[in-house]
Amino acid sequence: NWNGNWLNQYNRSDPNNSDSAINAFEGCTFGLVTGLDTNGNIQYADGVIAPKLFNDGTATGKTFYTDGQFGLQFNRNGDTYTLSAVTGEGNLTGLEYFNNPVTGSTVYNHIWTNNFWPMDGNLGKDGKTGQYQNEGNYVGVGGNKMYPTSDDGLAHNNMFGMQYAVQFKLTEDYTGPLEYYFFGDDDMWVFLDGDLVCDIGGVHSSVGEYVNLWDYVEKGEAGTHTLSFYYTERGLSGSTCYMQFTLPSVSSATPGQSTGALKVEKKVEGQNANTNNDTFTFKLGLTGSNDTPLTNTYPYVIIDKAGQSNIGTISNGGTFELQADESITINNLPTGTKYKVEETNVPDGYIVSHKGGIEEGSTAAVAVGQIETGNTANVTYTNTITPKLPSTGGTGAFRFTFGGITLIALASVMVITGRRRDEHTTA
Structure with missing residues (x-):
């Protein structure tokens, strides 16, 4: 419990009740984090006791993946980038599309997830849970209980995190859009140059947030900025991560990596x-x-x-x-x-x-x-x-010009972490 917020305080919206889905934001826990320190480590609010989830050290049950083992791919349309795939073991694709899951014979009547399970091809220490006919069980503070069923009724490797960053360059005369949009669950914290600009914390149903980055950047000032994302899936049921941003002159940044x-x-x-x-x-x-x-x-x-x-x-x-x-x-x-x-x-x-x-x-x-x-x-x-004598005598040199194509795509570095979770671990 932190400031009256429990871990799973509102991860219980009814997929067949539209009002329940609309009010899913009530399950968020805002204010869990306050910013990033100079080393890119998350700073939590007073009273929040959190394990070292990302690039800030070791934790029990945590596996750290780096060195090109996973990567993000984006579809690009002009300066707008939409997350489309995770490369690595499993090669998860189709993330730019939402669907209405089916659990057994139950077909949900609205669309809300893109089935973000990038760790299914790498079981790590956790294994898979959520199969609707065989949920599996665990022993927590409250005794022996069943794992929740996943949204699509299939077993997945839950309990993972991701950090990622992009750099973008502004010129003095740039007046185009600077936008970021996220829809999903669970925690998503986004920082612009270390300052928190998107705060969707806690274990909750899928919710979205739109950020106009011009609210945080002075127009007419040239410079390079870093947009950093920190994400976790820790609800053990659904997993959605839809991400889109519009930024000029994008390149990558790798938080916490040598x-x-x-x-x-x-x-x-x-x-x-x-x-x-x-x-x-x-x-x-x-x-x-x-x-x-x-x-x-x-x-x-x-x-x-x-x-x-x-x-x-x-x-x-x-x-x-x-x-x-x-x-x-x-x-x-x-x-x-x-x-x-x-x-x-x-x-x-x-x-x-x-x-x-x-x-x-x-x-x-x-x-x-x-x-x-x-x-x-x-x-x-x-x-x-090396000069070559032409047939008529004298010195000369042959010159050849080769054209080429430069492919420009979004650079991404992703860190994925997997960890265990006790049933009543506080946020």
């Missing part, structure tokens, strides 16, 4: 190097410290010859293009990430070499190395022009 960066530069030497406008293509490989391919996407900044910056995102297996005197910096790479950069489709008339990385596994066109905490790994590729 990261580094990779910088690749391109130099061209030899005859006519100063006027060289050829484009050079590179392929990027990213694996974890255990050699498992990373599944997330990571933000990059390309600095062109004029000193202008262009941002985007890239993932394992992606490609990027550079011209002479340009560079790319890929940020938020988890500590221990093994990188492989390969210059591909080198035009005739060039000799390729590079500096940086480690010798083992490297060739003239391939650089390999590992990301260290807080450091930037630097690789410089140099293409030397």
